[in-house]
Amino acid sequence: MKISVALCTYNGEKYITEQLQSILNQTVSVDEIVICDDNSKDKTVSICEEILNKSGLEYKIIVNESSLGVAKNFLKALKLTTGDYIFTCDQDDIWNQNKVEIFIREAEKSNRMLYFSNGKLVDGENRPLNKSLWEFLNIDYSEIKDRDSQLDAILKRPIVTGAAMCVSRELINKVDAIPEEWLHDEWFSIIASAEKSIMPINEETFNYRQHGNNVVGATKKSFKEGVATWLEGFNSILEFRRFKQKRSVDILNYVKNTEFEGIAQEHFDYWNGLNELKSLSAIKQISKTTKYFFSGKYHKYFVGSRGYVRDLFVAVLVKKQ
Numbered sequence: 001m002k003i004s005v006a007l008c009t010y011n012g013e014k015y016i017t018e019q020l021q022s023i024l025n026q027t028v029s030v031d032e033i034v035i036c037d038d039n040s041k042d043k044t045v046s047i048c049e050e051i052l053n054k055s056g057l058e059y060k061i062i063v064n065e066s067s068l069g070v071a072k073n074f075l076k077a078l079k080l081t082t083g084d085y086i087f088t089c090d091q092d093d094i095w096n097q098n099k100v101e102i103f104i105r106e107a108e109k110s111n112r113m114l115y116f117s118n119g120k121l122v123d124g125e126n127r128p129l130n131k132s133l134w135e136f137l138n139i140d141y142s143e144i145k146d147r148d149s150q151l152d153a154i155l156k157r158p159i160v161t162g163a164a165m166c167v168s169r170e171l172i173n174k175v176d177a178i179p180e181e182w183l184h185d186e187w188f189s190i191i192a193s194a195e196k197s198i199m200p201i202n203e204e205t206f207n208y209r210q211h212g213n214n215v216v217g218a219t220k221k222s223f224k225e226g227v228a229t230w231l232e233g234f235n236s237i238l239e240f241r242r243f244k245q246k247r248s249v250d251i252l253n254y255v256k257n258t259e260f261e262g263i264a265q266e267h268f269d270y271w272n273g274l275n276e277l278k279s280l281s282a283i284k285q286i287s288k289t290t291k292y293f294f295s296g297k298y299h300k301y302f303v304g305s306r307g308y309v310r311d312l313f314v315a316v317l318v319k320k321q
Helices: 016-024 044-055 070-080 099-110 133-137 147-156 169-173 184-194 223-235 237-255 261-279 282-294 297-301 305-317
Strands: 003-009 032-037 058-063 085-089 114-122 128-132 165-168 198-209
Touching: 003 016, 003 044, 003 070, 016 044, 032 044, 032 070, 044 058, 058 070, 070 085, 070 184, 085 099, 085 169, 099 114, 099 165, 099 198, 114 133, 114 184, 128 133, 147 184, 147 261, 147 297, 165 169, 165 184, 169 184, 184 198, 184 237, 237 261, 237 305, 261 282, 261 297, 261 305, 282 297, 282 305, 297 305
Parallel strands: 003 032, 003 085, 032 058, 114 198
Antiparallel strands: 085 165, 114 128, 114 165
């Protein structure tokens, strides 16, 4: 079994040494590292070259001529790997010494397309923030371990974080492109869940660093910041509904003619219905969202009562379009 790492970098000179050293210091060694750099302006590439050149490990470093963005850059890196199992890796985290061992042991037992673990949240200086990644995301292991209900969980919210993910060559071969407005981990988890082929690993296998330069992070907002974001969200909620409706179309198209088509259709109907509220009067918006709430769709496909209350405010405060 060949094990690869797909690592994407961009101006990561501050943390990349720690990350690479943690990968090289595993109890079960990786066989290959592929780095796709998104046109960094700092010393990231030269640091990677120096460390990997001394390691004796098989590696490739590709520097993009222009920025591809996170999703396309990761897909490029994944396609360039040659391993049977491939870890996706951010530039600023720190792996536990037995991370690869834990994942590969599980892969040998369960034969799934996608594996993902919990992680420990730390600050920019690697100091514990006393919360796990799954605690922050409100992920319940009992909710996601059942293969038949994983797509339901993912339709509600993203549960797979790229820094915590390992995928099989079979899954990579299923993805030629990632739809617009999706991240790589989100789209890979949709495909794997539609195949009933996700395995959550209920262990913290890495330190997930939170700092001001994260592309996607899990930093908790203060109550004041949360309220301000919530209020500002009224002005962008119509765009958010369009975004979710578009994603629901991508999902429905992928799972069409499978046993999950009915679930995906209901998910699409929910977000399409919310997207259409913009043309209705406030009274009609309130009536429709209330029906959705009492049918359980806000809890199944969104954030429950909070989403319902927010949409009631939107009906009153945002002008019909």
